[in-house]
Amino acid sequence: MTASSATSWGGVRLSLAVAASLLALLLLPQVVEPSAAVDELPTETAAKELATATTTTVEPILQPAPTTSTSVPPQEALIPMSVEGILDSVAPSVGFVLSQQGTGSGVVISEDYLVTNAHVVWPDATVSLVFLNGATFRGRVLAIDPFVDLAVVDISRLTRKPAPISVGTTAELAANDDLWVVGYPAPLEFTPEPTIDSGELLGVADWEFTGVRWLTIEAPAIGGQSGGAVVDRYGRLMGISTFGSTATLTSISVDDVVSQVDALLASSEVRGLEQRFLPHSGARRSNQLALEGEWDQQLFLGWFLGNADVNVEWTGDDLDLSATTIDGVEIVAAAGEIDFVPGFAFPVLVVADAAQATEGTLESSLPIISYPDPDHGQTLPAQGSLAGIFDVGGDRDFFYLDLDEGDVAAIDVESAARTTLRVYGPGGTIVAEDIDRSGFIGSNASVEMVAAATGRHVVSIESSLSSVSGYTVVTR
16 A cells, blocks of 8 residues: 545545644434434444345436426527526535544435445545535445445435435537536535536546446536536536546536436445445454555554554565555554554554564454455456455555456456556566556557466456545456
């Protein structure tokens, strides 16, 4: 795991000053009837049961605005709004989202659901919401799709419900159309205020890996607007603000938001992978650890108080230890032993790496939870694909690939995250390597190699993104 920056995403990571000013908001009670109270932090089991609950029939929660004469008036009958009119119309349906890691925005798409980005809420099972009508709420994260960076939050028990946003369709958009982004940028004061920014539609990109279409808008991606509403001049939702740069903003199209949200609510799986929640139980002061080589990595979670003094010490052969935030920002790193105070990092990741195979015992002054990564050690097909998830910022996963001497293997990693791809031969040395420096809708990390020896090869992939992200490893 390497230290990484959050600038490629629009969510805001909290400075100490902002974190202190918003701490009370995280602890706000929900504005619900007394009988409808929701726990502040559900157990891992309860959260997983909620995420995996399905019904026999799932009705779509919303549909793109029809364009036939039997439904809403045709576009020419609608009246374009002023900038102030758009903000007044849209802002009540856009919520301020506060997680343990930072802030973002979310859009009310029905009476029961708010949609935001996966990287805004991850890894929390519940998040705090504030709306323009003054309502505050602690909503459960029902599901996330890290492949398209969407998340669904349950607001069904919110009593002072904001009106759902008006939903449009990107079929009515054309290049150079003006679009507006409504969301909550980084809060400079305690009370969050929605803002509006505008830009021209530069184009619509189809990215086969994600299976959805993306709008590119000539407007800067501003921290905190992730998960906000991208709307047209009539105040209709055209997309969900996701990420970008200082010059352009990228948004998932509203038509695909509709289908993706319906799919998330209908199934407990995303691309064959179960919904994942970081564990809150099973903490131990003493943990046995065995690493295969430099491609291997073991994560431990510490749900510590901010002023705790934490010592972690290794008894065994050489091992590198580090403590980081959930988005990969390093707190401390050293060989064999680390001491640190978590501050506002919650949870803290304790990361164990080794240059070669090693085993021993990890002793911690406070209990930590081992996180066995489900993606580690799976076997790749000779030809085919395997989906996985970068669970935290800077995550590193590895897979096995059996090759005979002389076999030609081509390996691609498809992901929104910038990735480093390495292939280790049977002797444990790197035999192929590539770094994807472009990320979203760019060239993938890719290698083509001829096996110099028969045996098990290890394919290692590492993310430089600061948040959760899905990927697919393709072999051919």
